[in-house]
Amino acid sequence: MTQGKASPDTESAVARSGGRGPRLGWDRGALAQRVAGLPRPVKLALTGLFVLFLYALPLLEIPLISTPDTDFGAVLFTVASYVLVALGLNIVLGYAGLLDLGYVGFYAIGAYTVAVFGSLQAQLSWWVLIPLAVFLTTISGVLLGAPTLRVRGDYLAIVTLGFGEIIRLTALNTEWLGAARGITGVPRPPSVELFDIPHLQWSGATAVVDLDDTTTFLVFGVADQAPYYWLMLTVIFLVLGADRMLRLSRIGRAWEATREDEDAAELMGVPTFKFKLLAFACGAFIGGLSGALFASRQGFINPESFLLLLSILFVAAVVVGGAGNRYGVILGAIVVAYLPERFRGFEEWRLLVFGLALLILANYRPQGLIPPRRARRAQAVDEQLDALEEGTARA
Amino acid sequence: MSFLIDNFVELTVTGLVLGAVYGLVALGYTLVYGVLQLINFAHSEVWMFGSFAAVWVTVALGVAPGSALPIVIGVLLLALLAAMAVSGGVALLLERVAYRRLIRLDAPKLVALISAIGASFALAEFMGLRDRIADFFGLRDTLDPYVRSARDNTRFQNPLQTEGVFTVGGYTVSNVDIIIIVSAILMMVALDQFIRRTRTGRGIRAVAQDSEAAALMGVNRNRIIRATFLVGGIMAGAAALLYLMRFGVTRWNAGFLLGVKAFTAAVLGGIGNIRGALLGGFVLGLAENYGSALIGSEWRDVVAFLLLVVILLFRPTGLLGESLGRARA
């Protein structure tokens, strides 16, 4: 496939009007285009409303969206932690093009740092633990990347897969790390008790405010999952902002160049190895952060929470959503984390259905649910070239 | 350390037996990678289906251990054929359902990986739910011996009794050990000759080398891809029977771990390299056994993966390098 080695993504209208004719990817709907054409204050207001809606989700418990067979707040947290992980993996996989099948290793290091230094071996404060977890994971990302990033392409996949397994097996077989029994009493985020927010109770299409079912703002307790979701959501917005800045910077362009053609990038003066390492470190940072938050929500971790399968699901989230597009991978993470919980009604069949869904999504949306703009541009260019060469558009 | 030295022969032989199975499964990964540059993640399920086919043949025939030798050989051959046929069939199905459309669209490699992962989940769960599926079609009672305890281990009633053949260094090498190692090497040689000498083999090499040029020279690329999947599946079927002769049980999710190991073996030997697959399998099997003996079984996978990393650092394309396309007739 000919890849467009064009300038990085910008919000310019030129990029959007680039494609014509049939596409594999996502066509911007009429609604989306209309929203894009709105004046700035209206756009801001709409965005604000949407953000508010996201925060209110666990309270609204909207029928159909809400999960009937498991707690919706907990599912939202799981989905949000997948989203954060997917954003991190997107830097490694989508931007820099490095296939990492051991991403769960970073997730595990983050979680274990919080658990080991917060409960098992020391009782540090939560405010110290989170930065410590992120720091240690980033270091481990660099330590893993330094030797292995010299290995190319698919070899990297198996090396990282091995890394993920080594982390899990080390935790499983080391008494100091809690071994198979895991670690209990992982510190939760400090609570501030401010006020109660009632949930909605739905009966048919009408909603009633249920005063018996409330969430206390902001208490990180055992049963109520909503505050953890809010925390995770806030972190996601911060990471999204940083991600956007990185992507538009020189670093983002260097990653893109490295991914498309490493030799060419090197010839053009891009120190590809350094940038790959940076991508790895950024990915590790976010993975570790996600793992640390996961551990402090769960209150307990054991090695079984960090199986190889999880790495594979993370990669699936990024690819299904559209590697390289941050909104795509968010959607992908939602698909991968939310669907199996939503459709618990299938009971034993749900993993079979999930597998088939992945198969179908991959085959009928090969560019991802929301492909990166670059892929869409490249495809449009491809089609134009084909049309020029053959005189007709390819079927 | 003295434990390793005292039991060196035993650890070596059992390591080679395990390595032979890894090597045969690794072939499937290597062939597909050589031709398509794709990690066929669902290959482990191809193996798993083959293992069930072999089990079902023995269930259907109901042969007790200790039967006359011709019967034993006949049953084993039938089980081998069934395993190869089913594995080959599943591999072809996989190519049709999970890959063909994506190959035609020239989709990114990662998408094919996800497609294969989805297929892998679906196939494994299908086997794990076979009792429920039989229920659904009202065949539960008819098929009971084949579908019972679907989530549990299923035992392979090996018609061949394990017997010691000769003793070396304190270890009695059994007939099963010999059969497994020898068959793995024989199959590898046969496959190597097939790739080198036959028309299809030449096609496979041509597509591996440069698929567009091969197409221009009149090679039917789609046919070659199908042939590659079929051959990989057949090898996995053979591996399935050999595995059952040694380890005796299979289950719906047994493929996953074995698949990871076999893929590691393929990379270790040099992915895309047929001889490398067997060599990688042997090296991995030995490393696991020696590693277990030195520092305990709980660290065997850690040893295996560390070995992989070290080898890739010094030989970035594996022990024998990538060479499916470069092999000359």
Add this chain to the structure above:
Amino acid sequence: MRFSVKTGAPLLAMALALTACGTSGGDDEEASGSGGGEAGTCEDVAIGYFGALTGAAANLGINIRNGVELAVNQFNDENADCQVGLEEYDSAGDPNQATGLATQAIGDETVIGIVGPAFSGESDTAGPIFAEGGLPTITASATNPDLASNGWDTFHRILGNDDSQGPAAASYIQDVLQSQSVFVVDDASAYGAGLATIVEEDLGDAVVGTDTIQTGQTDFSATVTAIRDSGAEAVFFGGYYAEAGLLVQQMRGGGVDATFVVADGVKDPGFIEAAGDAAEGTIITCPCLPPEESQEFFDAYQAAYDTAPATYSAEAYDAANVFLEGILDGNTDRESLLEWVNDYDGEQTTKTVKFDEDGEVENITVWAYKVENGEIVADQEIETN
């Protein structure tokens, strides 16, 4: 302004569509039963099964679920005017999924008792949530001793924990088998490793070697070599039946004839299925009474599921029956059912059930079982000192 009207229309349409869909969703909600259970009647009362039904540990979970299901079905057949529902919470054995499911369970007022959580790991995350919701639980399989000391007043365990079973296994090996040298293997699971550690401590100098395998592993050649090299007279394995079957088969295949001693996680037809003839002579310790004393349950299970009761099926059946008897007695809310369970003192199929303050079952008798001619038969009661 034109913009807002234009965007407003589709948004409104979407809102309407959502509302319309919402109606059908709401119906489902009602069908599954809502509204608080009124004390004194049997309406809208359910007990839950909490554990794996999918995933790698599905086989263990299904055995437990079947035990609970059998108890509930029998109860409903006998009591036409008191129908108890069964809610299944499939955690896949994953502590993360367990969090959401436990929260869901405490939010569902109709569920007043839980059999489970099945594994120690998920118990660690679900336990505090059940405690907060006041929802009584009886686990039929999680044997980590620490679970009882977390101060969860809803926690009960209907079988002996590792601390009670480990010493029994050790004393059987020493006093009955009179083995001077024992090799201890565990499967690195919370259950297996915990048990093996206790057996190792109790046996002291008699332990001539140890090894740890992984769940899901199928090749044990290095472990078998180590066992033979140690010349042990007995091998203790802490773990579940899937690996136990493979291990003993490869031990016999490798020419090791040491007595194979395992615990209740192996008391399952699946063990014999996997090991075949190699299973002969295996000693299985279990804090449960022999099935001859509960033939009725054995036959009913066999009739319903076409297989003999498997690991923890009987314990699950007992746990469910403790709840069901309480419901029949009129304890149809969580608080009174919890009290009922705390005060319970009665005969069940596996043992006399009476819980102590921590929720551990009192008077645990550990029995040794033996595999003979492909059947697990009772051998003798184990005396611990």
